[in-house]
Amino acid sequence: MDSPDLSECFIRIIPTATSLFSMSRLSLSRNNVRSFSQEDGLAQATPIYNSSILEDMFLEENSEYVQKTFHEWKVLKEALILLKVWARNRNSLYSHDSLNGYLISMILSHLVVGSGESLIHKSMNVMQIFRVTLKFIATLNLKGRPLFLHPQGHCNIAKEDLNQLVKSFDTVLLDASCSFNLLFRMTKTAFVELQDEVSWTLKCIDKCRGGGFEEIFMTKVDFAAKFDSCLRINLKANPKICSGDFCMDNECWRIYEKNVQSLLQRGLSDRAKLVRVVWRSTPLDWNIEDGLSYFGNEPIIVGILISSQENSFRVVDIGPNPENKEEAMKFRKFWGEKAELRRFKDGAIAESTVWECEPWERHLIIKRICDYLISKHLLLSKEDIVHVVDQLDFCLQVNGKDPVAFSSVLLEAFELLSKRLRLLEDIPLKISSVQPLDPAFRHTSVFPPQPHPLAYETKYGKKLPKSATTCIPTLEVMIQLEGSGNWPLDSVAIEKTKSAFLLKIGESLEERWSALCVAAEDEVNILMSGYSFCLRIMHEKGLNMLQTQGVVDKNETFSIDKKLFMWSQHSSMINGLHGCYPTYGPVVRLAKRWVAAHLFSSFLEEEAVELIVAYLFLKPFPFHAPCSRVTGFLRFLRFLSCYDWTFSPLIIDINGDLTLKDENEINENFISRGKYYEENKNIAPSMFLAAPYDKTSKAWTRLSPNRSELKRICSYARSSADLLTNLILRGADGPYTWECLFRTPLNNYDAVVVLHHDKLSTPQHLLFPAVVDFGKLVICGKASNLFLPYTTLDGVQSLEEARNKLMVGFDPTRCFLEDLKREFPTTFKIWYDSLGGDVLGLTCDKKDSRKRGRDGADESSIELTDALKKVGEVGKGLVKSVHLVKVPKLQQ
Template identity: 30%
Template sequence: MLSIQCENILNNNWKIDKTSSISENDESITINENGKRPLDTENKDGQKKLRIRGLYRQPTVEELNRLQETENLFNSNLFRLQIDEILNEVKVKEKTVKRFQEWFNTLKEHLKTIPEDDTEYDLTEDKIYKHLGVKSPVGIELNKTKCMFKFHKFQDINIVGSYGLGNSINSKLIIDTQITVPTDTYTKNDSINYRYHKKRAAYLACIASHLKDLEIIEELKYMYVNDCHTKPMLEIKPSGKLSNILVVRMNLSCDPESYKLHRFSPVRNNLRESWLFDDKVENSSDVGPPTPYYNSSILSDLTNALNQDFLNETFLNRDNLKQAVVLLKIWLQQRKLQVSGYVISMFVAYLVQIKRINNIMSSYQIIRNVWIYIKSSELDTKGISLFKGSASVPSIEEFHQSFPVVFIDKSGFYNICWDMHKGTYNALKRESALAIEMLDNPNINSFIPLFMTPMHELLKFDHIIRFKNLKSLNEKVYNKVPRSSQVNYGVHRLALVTETVYSVLSRGLGDRADLVLQLVQADLSWSVKKSVDKVKQKCEEKLSFGLVLNSENVIKIVDKGPPANLPESEEFRSFWGEKSELRRFQDGSITEAVVWEADSRAQRRALPKQIVDYLLNFKYGVPSSEVYQVSDQLDQLVVSKSSAQYIEEGSTEVLRAFDELRRDLRALNNLPLDVTAMYGTSSVFSYCRPVVSVCAGRGLTQPHPRRRAASALIKDTPNARPPAYTQHNTVVLELGHSGKWPGDLQAFRCLKAAFHLQISERLSQQFSLPVQAYPTHIDVLKNGLVFRLKIAHPKEITLLQREMENGVVKHRESEEAVMLQRETVLLPRVRGALHGLHQKYPAYGPAACLMKRWLSAHLLSPPHFPSILADLVTAAVFLRPAPLEPPVQPLAGFLRALRILVDTDWSREMILLDFNNDMSREEITEVERQFNETDERGVMYIVTSYDGDFPSIWSRQAPTKQALLRVTTIASATLNYLEKALIHEYKDNILGVFVPSLSGYDALIHLATPLVPHTCERVGHAPERAHHAHNNRHKADDVLDDVVPVVDFNPVDKYLHELRSAYSEFALFFNDCYGGDVIAVLWRPDIEQLKDFQIANANGLMPVEMDGETKYKVNKQALLQDFRILGRGLVLDITVT
């Protein structure tokens, strides 16, 4: 009863509210008439008052109840409103229904005029098709089946399927119709050796021939779905206005009287081996192995009518059930699961039958229950049955022996899920579990990921296996499967191959993969006048497998098998072949084991590739050149070319050195204030720096550097080799509490410098580290890495905010104070959270690196798109993965981050990153409110849970609208390119998306490559030989360690700083901060305008004579000359395009 009430309230909320808002207006009008308040709608203030008055009006009892309920069911109420919207959207329009009815009546009349044909044809010959003027819908595989065919007129044509039930979806509307073939057509023995199928095809051809010249039909095609090529259907495209809206499928079913159902029970054989293998001797006594797969294809036609009646009866006048089915179908379509609407309808009907759901429930409650049931169902071991009755039917165990998934129909003989693969079922279960998880998460609007977000296979799977040559794979696998399976599947080889490869892959990958899902593209439709064999040659079927990996298990190097003395070990050995070896483990056990090769974390993530290659080669002799795998194509970008080190290992090295340094700093004595805390704030501390600092020894390519104090100097003699670029790793220090810091900003900074000096002295004395103190920071060399220590103190922020007003000290937000707060308070927290995120999802760091490399490659390096923003956008992939799970491969993470950039409507949406789920519902609402109320906000709005008083501080200043537009444009182009390259073209080198286009810029400044940092990391650059780098590092160990190398000397950055500071009113400058040796210049659009001369605005102007008048214009030539002058020594050339 409660549910009914809720339902009603939910239903009525919307309506009641509309009426109540009207009554609100009434009230305000009466007030006006009473003369208490003048009617002045123009007046803004007046309106505001009215609104408040509306909020404070006296509530009615009804309204009170409603509001109370609304509060309690807030989440589902919002959900409910959205459901109504989507259902309205997918409803078939009444106009269409009317038009279709007219059209269908005409078709029906015409079909009834089909003539009887008394001629008996031999179907081994082509005579009948010549007579009919259409081709046969089945191919040559069935040629050897011999039978005679005579056409008998059918009784009627019915509308079945979702349209018949009233739960169809408006987009790509398909209306299923069905003709029941009369019993006389088939003889008793037609059930074997595809005679049934062949006759069915001929019958279909007869109908096609009758329809082929009908003017209400625009296009008439044969078609089959899911590789079911022995059972074709007709696809009819109506002419006129309906043609774009819908297609009609015409299927043939079989009169239930034709055969006894038990002929097709799973243990019976209906396809003789002799037929399949062309044995000449017909041995009728040898019946052969059971053919449940073949049987099911006939059973589905036989039981069709019975099940259709059952569905009609279940769904008749039950709107909520229908709505639920519509929602489930939308959900399935968005997930691209190969589960038909028919199966899901049957499933809902089953749940109605066992009284798990009923029509009194709301559609929301129904789908929730369906998901919960699917989530916990075990159709692969404990099948379910719709059959009720006492007649003897095959037991469910019998079905389990023949089918991976068991769901028995009303008759008790037919398995509705006969052609469902186990992978599909697992995916269905997994998606249901995820759906429930999303529904239960109060912090997201789960409706959108559930129903509105389509999933793309590239984004969904971490790893995709595709077969370049499906024919040869078919051949190779088919020859290895046992004869009984071959007989069972008959001519449906693809299904057999899919099932076989699936079982090998899922066994081989074990718990490395959470999901192995086959992706088969084998639907075909062709004109009735074309031969199916010719059409098939042109369009090939596609088979691929998608893997969702488990981030913990995927990196296992060793697959442990059973102990050597158990009988299972034999089986293990035969599965793995030579790869399997006996191993003794640390815990003393001696077992069979398989060991794979991988050194770095990135290689270990790509282990499935090795495994799949090995297994396919070992089992079926498929060479790895024929298998295309989407997994680690972009890994080249996360490995340093100069040191051959992967980002994750490089970052770990930095973190380890940092830990040691932390210990050293804690142990310093004789300091007035102790160092209490240290936070790393550089991106390397969250594994997000695309180019990890190489050990500083490489900075000392000059053997005897000039030095001052503990630091190396740059030689300023001409022709001196520039020092190699050394990055620093920024660390923020906190000192012990003291009240003695001065209350004056300058004195404060001076004292800080004194601390720098003292800390550096102690560090060099106690630990003999090379240290250099600066007024603003300390540079210290630890394990060959340079750390830049900065002291942070909240007082400095307050001092920056301080202002005197009438003798009262006030604190105002100043830009400088906000920046300092950001760098010293907020950044350490966010960096720490990102570090934690990487620990939890190890694909995060590399994915963020790919994102940054990509942004930079397209010349959008910071400040156009700040680096921390790229980190945060990528973090969104992992923190808000709905409707998917966080990716395991960086490639998938990168692609999803691009998708976020493209799909988010940045003007209306914000991204909230709630690390560790520590924001309460109220806080989230508050942040959302702020987003909606502030007008002056950045173009992107990304809030983290640490932002506090400065929401969206990271996206406040950059990117600009234009930069964001460019980013999203390139991102969508990149996604299109990658989809084409990875899904259709099997490209191994996709680094092209990291090569910028330099067209469209006004001028290009070419820089001297030796002076540009990181040039060797560029995409096009050949990797330095590994041993070379190795040597270098060895040498480094000898010489370094007594001098801080030249830190952070980046001429390109300095040049860009000068250009942007002096010329940003004229032009924008773009470059790639990871080794780009080109700076692209884009003039601002108003540069060509003529201007008047003003003292305050005379920069860069030159006079031009215009119609006898002196006007002024920006002197572009002089500016270009300036670029040369300012970059003397760095700029090679400037080309103007």
């Protein structure tokens, strides 16, 4: 086989003869490991060891039983294959302490002829058997109720032996000989996980399209993508393990699995829905020739499923009342120095633990709890504990702090603006509604703006800082006016009337509340409370202008009101989603950061990214909705790379507004769009995102990404997903670190343009300064002195004087990009980072070379070099260097 993780065959030597050992010696209450004894020297029972011997002894008999059950029953065999595929795709289920193919066949046998009341019969088809089996496992209550392969009454086992089985094991399924428990290795935690997975699979069948076949049988549910939090613990040098006794009833690493699981489950309590601990005794690539020295070198892998955002990220844990001295003493012993006595608002006094942190750091609370408990009780150093929670936070922070901390200040500023706008009385029509449109208001902006010291009202009395950023970003806000029949009918006249209204609104805000109004040709910005709000008016008459039926033509344009309407509908939807899923915002921010870091900003709109991530929360199957940013980001990358964009529209229905008729209409629109572009031989957009407000995918993917662009995006997503999975499960390996997820290879472009990073509007957002040490240097440019990202306020006497240096909504990179598109409308395809990157990638359209002759490649190189020199001239003062990486291949 090609894969190094798979072997061609296994050879197992198993003593199956029942006469080799005495059955009485292998009863559950007997000891067969002589050194396994209590402190007083009394031998302890070894039920697990004894069961392992019995398993080998009766393997042949049980195999014959299974073969007899499945003999000439094709449908049952196919159902068994489906169950095995389902379990194998869930690698935390298909493990040493949970399921395997042999046990699945035994469970099916139990449902056919055992005490399972013959739930499976020959009139059933494959999927019915699959579903009945899952439903049986989901509703199974094994507490004190063992299962039998034979119908009850046919199994001769003493009541005392049965009680001993129930006492010794968490789950019991007696084999065909009624001699031992087939599930003796299955732990309680593994069974809880199995039931949860089964229940979720049944929901997937009911709620997913096509019965959830792809989600159930084709999607990999591994540790990295399933659990909200993954933790690696290195116990190689731990003294407790090194000095431990290997001669015990169970394998030593299984005992430590149980200890770690119980420790973390107790410490996390209701914060965690499930704590799953798996320790591989041998490495994945272990070779038998390496001997046993590698045993125990692999780290313990812990997966944590978070119960809820409210429970999991609370700051305080309330313990027992101090009057209950016994429980209080246990609490203090367990928590050590973290335990403290506190009085709460209701007057109650209780032992407690407090995990104080900034609001934007609350996702780290579980990490802090786990690290503290493991260090205290397992005596491990921080170097031996790797908790995958905050490794990606670096790309969302500015100067070590997440700017989302200012979200509450921003929302307060918007509420104040909204209130003041509604109070205006000196404008011809009253303002009926005010709606925020910018991603910062819906918690999905990668870098929500911080309050700017020069964007306050003139009455602002605070002392000015020594310096401030020169550029201030604008925040889109849509307003609607009360109805009137006096609006003009011409679209140009409507826009002029809107501009007049906006100017009047700005003047009124200036006069009444000392806000600053900054007017431009096509927008009006209001500076107040530390922010710049760009006001837009939506008028209902404009919604019906420039509307077309059917497919959107390549050259079709939307009216401004139509764009505003789609923005407003989108914002309302996403705001509702954020309230249900607090993790949604951080996942979107990571996804947007990744899109920009790999220079896809020109081809994937921010709103498109928000919709794709929204789908992962609304339709998370076969997973639960992600409760951590790293897990959600991994699922985004996998989904982006694996979804069938060519043949399937992506329908995002956040509020459940779409009916079956609407979905059929969306599918028809998807098919008709493909036919339209095929008939007109146009380059079709390859991503179809449908929402209740946009059933034709006109809003965000009307023109891009096309097939080649989407292919590159999916390829990068696949590579990033593989790297992220490896980082979660195995850690950084050599040069492949967490930062590599946001470092894009620059040698995949025909040319690269490097910008002076100190001439960017937000140089603090730059992740990694571009280093281009390959290709041919075409031009090297000097930095201009006309623009600086920071302005010095020393010596400035007043707010008005300081504001003269302020540039509202200015971004030199965006301006340069627009100039390049005007100068080279068909020559280059431009790839850039909208979040503060200092590099642009250029790719050229391939031209037909059949008329060029033998020197066509040289001529193409000369033409491209000349064009790149002109690129440097267009960006003079901003462009640091232009590099020709490769001459594009000519089509033959």
